[in-house]
Amino acid sequence: MAYYCEKGLFKNFYYLIINMARDPTSDTSAVEALRSKGYKATPQRIAICQIALKSKAHPSAQRVYEEVKKVYPTVSLATVYKTLEVLRELDLVQEINSPKGQARFDPNVSPHINLICLKCDRITDLDDITVEEITSKVAAATDFKPAGKHMDVYGICGRCSAAKYH
Amino acid sequence: MAYYCEKGLFKNFYYLIINMARDPTSDTSAVEALRSKGYKATPQRIAICQIALKSKAHPSAQRVYEEVKKVYPTVSLATVYKTLEVLRELDLVQEINSPKGQARFDPNVSPHINLICLKCDRITDLDDITVEEITSKVAAATDFKPAGKHMDVYGICGRCSAAKYH
DNA sequence: CTCAGTGCAAAAGGTTTGCATCTTG
DNA sequence: CAAGATGCAAACCTTTTGCACTGAG
DSSP: OTTSOTTTHHHHHHHHHHHHHSOHHHHHHHHHHHHHTTOOOOHHHHHHHHHHTTOSSOOBHHHHHHHHHHHOTTOOHHHHHHHHHHHHHTTSOEEEEOTTSSEEEEOOOSSEEEEEETTTOOEEEEEOTHHHHHHHHHHHHSSOEEEEEEEEEEEEOHHHHHTTTO | OTTSOTTTHHHHHHHHHHHHHSOHHHHHHHHHHHHHTTOOOOHHHHHHHHHHTTOSSOOBHHHHHHHHHHHOTTOOHHHHHHHHHHHHHTTSOEEEEOTTSSEEEEOOOSSEEEEEETTTOOEEEEEOTHHHHHHHHHHHHSSOEEEEEEEEEEEEOHHHHHTTTO
16 A cells, blocks of 8 residues: 555655645746756755745744645654755845744845844844845945845834733 | 962952953943842953953853953853843843854944854944934834844955955 | 852753765756 | 765754852842
8 A cells, every 4th residue: 555655655645745736836946946056856845945935934944844744744854954054055045043043034035124023033024125225335335245135123023012011 | 378269269369350450430330230220240240241341243152251261260151141141131232143043242232233244253343323214214114113223234244255265 | 148149060942964765867 | 876865863052941059238
């Protein structure tokens, strides 16, 4: 029967499901982006892209892992870390350093401000052209070359200040 | 002789040296800031303030620990962490989240931009009034309340881009 | 004299690494 | 079929915590 080989058929089974459920556009482009730099487009990586490149919640590696496991139960946390590193190299995600000591990943690679809540760790994007103004000002005024396309601002998010007296 | 009691005389000896070498102004104010909120001004804390509030290198806790040990050899890393936490509460330092997964501490609590080098992890301050413009813009446009007085921008520092081909 | 603070060692995350096994191209 | 990727477990680092002892106020 089909279950005997956990590492062969099982994986392919899930790959199939993923392929059926996938958004053809972005999936194809993720595969292409991977291959363009010599990376292999494994089902694990595709599944991780599915989650990480679509989430707006700025997930941590752990969070991505949990989501990916739902559709690809055999994936390991180490693979998630390695893949996120690859996606960073391909400029498909940016890494955000949260105050709680874990990295967060952001598929929004256009210029924007990350509003990082110091209480609940929620991160909200704020698209703002000021980012470009600032980075070009920095580049002009100093010998520092801004590379990331995001700027981080810390504070208390709306939800937390509303829930102040809980 | 004077060495017999490592935890008594030894400490006081170093405390004396610290007092002799100290900058009277800032030291007094650190003591006052501590006491004003009910914290005790222990020699360990004063030594840590000496280092952390004067450094422009945005040291990590480990780095502060190493510096403090030079003048106060019996201090422990745990005490450094606890004291830095107190200093943060007193608004005497701000915490910066570096990409290398350790916190960095910044005694510059006026509005400024932190230029964070993704290669060598060096952090440079850039005083810029734009920070206030942006935080007030954010406060006006969203329900997010900016709290920190710094904004983080990532990139490659002058030294690293000069040393590109090493 | 009392309670907060210290120092130690252990625990607790988060992330990386080494290695045998498996799979893509 | 070769080079690269996976999954597991162990190693690593940074930070936090529990607790007996110490010292500031």
